[in-house]
Amino acid sequence: MKFRAFAAVAAGALLATTLNVVPAQAGGSSSHDSTATVKNVATLIDGLTGPLRVAHGPGGNILVAESFAGLLSSVSPNGTKKVFASSPGNELAAVSYTGGTTYYFENLAAPAEDPTALAPALLKTIDKKGKTRTLTDLTKWEVKLNPDGKTVYGVRKAPQSCLDQAPWMQSSGEVYSHPYATAVARNKIYVADAGGNTLWKVDSRGKASVLKVLPAEPVVIDQAIVAWAAEAGLDVPECMLGRTYWVQPVPTDLEVRGDWLYYSVLPGAPGENFAKGKVYKLNLNSKKSYVVASGLSAPTGIALDDRGTVFVTELFGNGVSKIVKGKAVNVLPAALASDVDISGNKLAVSTNALAPSGEVVTGTLKYGRR
Incomplete structure (x- = not known):
């Protein structure tokens, strides 16, 4: 089943997932400073349509992708919004900023005449002068490689007799790309493809290659799963x-932080109903997670501070949490929080992302003595 927009996720339209990798302790500490708290919380801007992604931009501005409206905007520290990319009827997503x-x-x-057709997924850049350039179409690479x-x-x-009673309960990976997040490091653009279940890397010429195909995750079918399916x-x-x-x-x-790439995995239905989500770290040299x-x-959404x-x-959780010994500890209560980005001690969060009026909230990271 294809990855859906989060409005559909909220309706329970996704299938669930996790990864099958090495246990947490093999990767070292999951949080270097558990004393971090968030202070000076304030709403920077509201009235947004599906603000699924945020990123710190130039001059203290916050970049926000209003994915449901096809808008990419810059919001100044005083809350003034300036649209610099618009694509009505399409989704703008995966915003990041560097250099x-x-x-x-x-x-x-x-296209309306063929809603099941494969559509382009265009990786674009905007330089300091405001010039927009298309770097590649990830859908073409998905068609070519289908990882x-x-x-x-x-x-x-x-038994086949059992599968015949519920043919929807078995399928193979389809050709489908839905890029949802980007991160730039090591002269590469790393991409989380929520449709292709793949982490990609794209070079400066637009050549894409597979960094990691994420393994399917096991979920045991119990009475709770049966009840969810019935609903x-x-x-x-x-x-x-x-x-x-x-x-x-x-x-x-x-x-990306040094030799490590951190990534979040959203387990679709029934996973989002049963708290099956995870965060992983991938060693970029060994490719082990x-x-x-x-x-x-x-x-x-995930972010790392300087420590x-x-x-x-957690979109369906309590807002923004820090990870302490493998567990989430809430630091900023918020509804429908879809993304977080950190620059220095400044934190930006998109909240109410599926509500009629989304927001971007800012805060300051503070640290106590351990």
Whole structure:
């Protein structure tokens, strides 16, 4: 099943996922300074339409992608909004900023006459002079490589007679790209492709290559899963009880720090209903992944401060949390928090991202004695 816009996630339209990697302790400490708190919290701007992504931009401005409105804007410290990219009817997402350049994706909608058709996913840049350039179309690379094409999602081991009763419970990776987050480091643009279940890297010429295909994650089918499926109008036959359902990983954000790439995985339905989300760290040299945190409610944004503390937004959780010994500790209560970005001791968060009027909230990181 394809990755849906988060409005559909809220309606329970996604399949669930996790990763199958090395335990957390193999990757070292998940939080270098557990004393961090957030102070001076204030609403920078409200009235936004689907502010799914935020990033610190030049001059203290905050970049915000209003994905449902097809807008990419810069918001000044006094809350003045300036639109500098607009694509009505399409999704602007995956915004990041470094070295004077803004990076984002323009995910085009499929044509009305063929809503199932593959649509371009354009990686674009805006330089200091305001010139926009298209670097590549990730959909073309997805069509060419289809990294998860051989992955079987759903129930892998069951009698055919059982599968015949619920054919929706088994599928293979489809050709579909939905870039959702970018991070720039090491002369590469790293991309979290929520549709392709893949982490990509793109060079300055626009050549994309697979960094990691995220493995499906096991979820045991129990009575709670059966009840959830029934509410969604899906029938789980009794012969499926106790079996393992391998769900799609759906990477939602990423951040690079030295030789490590941190990324969040949003487990779709029924995962977002059962707090199955995780944050991982990937060693860019060995390509091995390690669990940083688990038990998260639809993690959709991550950020690291200068001390190495990992922060995460939980779309269906309590807002912004810091990761302490593999667990989320709330530092900023907020509804429908979809992204977080940190620059120095400044924190920016998009909240009420699925509500009629979204917001960007700012705060200051403070540290006490340990």
